[in-house]
Amino acid sequence: MEIIKATSTKIKDVDFENLSFGAIFTDHLFECDFINGEWQTPTIKPYAPFLVDPSLKVFHYGQAIFEGMKGYKDENNDIWLFRPEENFKRFNKSAERMAMPEVPEEVYMNGLVELLRIDRDWLQKGKNHSMYIRPFMIGTGTGVIANPSNNYKFMIIMSPVKSYYAGEVKVIIAEHFSRAANGGIGYAKAAGNYAGQFYPTNLANKEGFQQIIWTDDATHTKLEEAGTMNVFFRINNTLITAPVSERILDGVTRKSLLDLAKRNGMDVEIRSVLVDELVEAAKNGSLQEIFGAGTAAVISPISGFSYKDTYYELPKNENPWSLQLKEELTNIQHKVSEDHFGWTFKV
Amino acid sequence: MEIIKATSTKIKDVDFENLSFGAIFTDHLFECDFINGEWQTPTIKPYAPFLVDPSLKVFHYGQAIFEGMKGYKDENNDIWLFRPEENFKRFNKSAERMAMPEVPEEVYMNGLVELLRIDRDWLQKGKNHSMYIRPFMIGTGTGVIANPSNNYKFMIIMSPVKSYYAGEVKVIIAEHFSRAANGGIGYAKAAGNYAGQFYPTNLANKEGFQQIIWTDDATHTKLEEAGTMNVFFRINNTLITAPVSERILDGVTRKSLLDLAKRNGMDVEIRSVLVDELVEAAKNGSLQEIFGAGTAAVISPISGFSYKDTYYELPKNENPWSLQLKEELTNIQHKVSEDHFGWTFKV
Incomplete structure (x- = not known):
């Protein structure tokens, strides 16, 4: 690995107590290019803009995948x-689906570890702080013929963060719009999956809902x-x-929460939940509860949902499972409590 | 408009008789940035790479749309x-769906016209030549929070071309993979729609088929x-x-061919074709015939299709409608025959 220090x-200039999510980045980034079928020398170098051609493949045909991790x-x-x-494996699953080259494990893992070591001062101690880590890959070939890129750039950038969501979240259940097709790319962390959600989410926001609960596109009956x-x-x-599927992301937080809940003796079921069942x-x-689970926010409790113009307010819980599980998971992540699962990895 | 000449x-250096599709670009490009809610000064300048931040929104969340046009x-x-x-209107439909700002008509049209005038020498005379024109827009805001970009770049780049497809095309009918969801972004010319097709198309290529005929993702019964x-x-x-829909692009070549066919007295039906009907x-x-229709290749005749491991070879036609319609359409486009429809637009 080549290392060029800033x-x-x-x-x-950073106020670590007042951070917008994912808005500022550390002094360095990790980069490895894939050119003519070969991974080039992995490099850590100062975080800086880079030159791209206007016909860059990713601008035109959207080969772009990413991961979200935390340190x-x-x-x-x-x-x-x-x-x-888990993120490394999923990254390469996304790569396969988007016809992009798989990143070698040593490139991904060594890049991650070295970058965290070099920019270690950017990571603050304690449970209020973490480093959001964004590995991503884009098609960097040129030309506007609609076929896969020859060249790719794999990068890791890092952003010190506090929390993602503030407050309770009201959601609306999707009756028309969808995020994924059967036989599509919904299970991949592909950039295009996210852009497609912005417009429906903007509409939901205008109606007073922060997020959408997506349903299956064919029937809009499954959550x-x-x-x-x-x-x-x-x-x-x-x-x-819901079980993971072609349409549903295999979330690391999702599967960790399932394991934690089982260890707590909570009853757990992995099955489709129908909209009708939820309304009933x-x-x-x-x-009793609905919550979202993901790396950025860990757990995001939902206070109510709207379906067919009726709003259903959830009961207030004294000791909700969402916060209980969030506390336990973040305690493991921050090494405050014992990791019985072997999930934590020392850098 | 600001104009900076190369x-x-x-x-x-260009051999106009031996051009790969969309591989080389003319001396200039058109650019207009959208920053903090306002379109900036439209500019024509030398075609050149530009600097981007590693956290560029389009790399992470895929806000990217385009058009394909020809001069x-x-x-x-x-x-x-x-x-x-027609392309201008569709561009802004794509923009709306991807939560991107609409490009003002005068920015789009004046950019197109001025750029073609400045690089007019790059467009060769005659029916074998055309200028492939690629208007596109990308999210140029920075930061890895999953929300729409604040800033955007609209660009037009141009590539002199000959023809897109060579030879007859064998296709396979999709039984598992899909390109679009109900309530999704299939009707938009969004970059992510294309990246999602590469992997299934690579698999089809390995089986000896150049393209996939996509079916509806819910039942895989409609072509x-x-x-x-x-x-x-x-x-x-x-x-x-098929009728245009949320899943099907409203193609300019498609609708022009329908009008041409009607004028020729051909019987035309706009309706879903079922896979079973095709096999029967x-x-x-x-x-008698199957063909693809789009700006790049105009018409791409299909010689046979595979479905459930059976290959169906199409009959050879002495005077196929595909080539007849292609000839008529390209004659109108190149001003070789009269334009009864008012489709051509002088630059």
């Missing part, structure tokens, strides 16, 4: 990652994801989430 | 566009598009193509 640091610093100033191999997160329902003291449960009082 | 030209030069050295207002083109069937001397028609001999 000659100065931007860290002095944590414990009380001993040791840095930890959470299940990084699939909440915004850019996996979605969980607590009905009759059972925690339910809201009406008869058996619906 | 100090030299690359045209001397033609007649025997008097006059330059013509084909129904440019929708062929590769990146609209698809037409000639069955019992009736020309049939192939078996009983009533299927």
Whole structure:
């Protein structure tokens, strides 16, 4: 690996107690180009703009994938990652679906670890802080013929963060718009999956809802994801989430919460939840909680949902499972409590 | 409009008789940035790479749309566009769906016209030549929070071309993969729609098929598009193509061919064609032709299709409608024959 250190640091300008999510980046980035079928020398270098051709493939045909990960610093100033191999594996699943080359494990993992070590001062101690890590890959070939790029750029950039969501989230259940097709790319962390959600989400925002609960596109009867997160329902003291599929992202937070819930003795079911079931449960009082789960926000509790112009307010819980699970998961991630699962990875 | 002329030209290095599709670009490009809610000064300047931030929104969340258009030069050295207002309108429909700002008509049209005038020498006379024109827009804001970009770049780049497809095309009908969801972005010329097709198309290529005929994702029973083109069937001397929908692009070539066919007295039907109907028609001999239609290739005749591991070879036609319609359409586009429709637009 080639390492080119920045000659100065931007860290002095950062107010770590007032950070917008993903808005500022550390002094360095990791980069590895794939050119003519070969991965080039991995490089860490100062975070800086780079030159691109107007006919860059990613601008025209959208070959772009990413991962979202976090790094944590414990009380001993040791840095930890959470299940990084899961993100690495999913990254290459996304790459395959988008006809992009798989990134070698040593390129991905060594890049991650070295970058965190070099910019370690950007990661603050404690449970309020983490480093949001964004590995991504784009098609960097040129020309406007509609075929896969010859060349690719894999990069890792890092942004110190506090929390993602503020406050309770009201959601609307999708009756018309969809985020994924059967036989499509919904399970991949592909850039295009996100752009397609912005317009429906803007419409929802105008109606007073922060997010959309996505349903299957064919029938709009199955609840699939909440915004850019996996979605969980607590009905009759059972925690339910949809199975992963072609349409549903295999979330690392999702699967970790399932394991945590089981260890806590909570009843867990992995099955489709129908909109009708949810409405019925809201009406008869058996619906206790809904929450989204993902790396950025960890858990985002939902206070109510709208469906067919009726708004269903969820009951207030004294000790909601969402916050209980969030606390336990973040305690493991930040090395505050014991990791019985072997999820944490020392940098 | 600000115009910065290139100090030299690359045209001397171009072999106009041997051009790969969309691989080389003219001396200039058109650019207009959208910053903090306002379109900035439109500019024509030398075609050149530009600087981007690693956290560029388009790299992470895929806000990217485009159009494909062509310019033609007649025997008097006059330059013509084909129904440019249709592409302009569709561009802004794509923009709306991808939560991007609409481009003002005068920015789009004046940019197009001025750029063609400045690089007019790059457009060769005659029916074998045209200028492929690529208007596109990308999200140029920075930061990795998953929301729409604040800033955008609209550009037009141009590439002199000959023809797109060579030879006859064998296709396979999609039984598993899909290009679009109900309530999704299939009707938009969004970059992500294309990246999602590459992997299934690579698999088809390995089986000896150049393209995929896409079916509806819910049932895989309705024939929708062929590769990146609209698809037409000639069955019992009736020309049939699917209605445009949320899943199907409103192709300019598609609608122009429908008008041309009607004027020729051909029977035309706009309705869904079922896979079963196609297989039955192939078996009983009533299927005469299948072809794709789009700006890049104009018409791409299909010689046979595979479905459920059976290959159906189409009959050879002495005077296929595909080539007849292609000839008539390109004659109008190149001002060789009269334009009864008012489709051509003088630059």
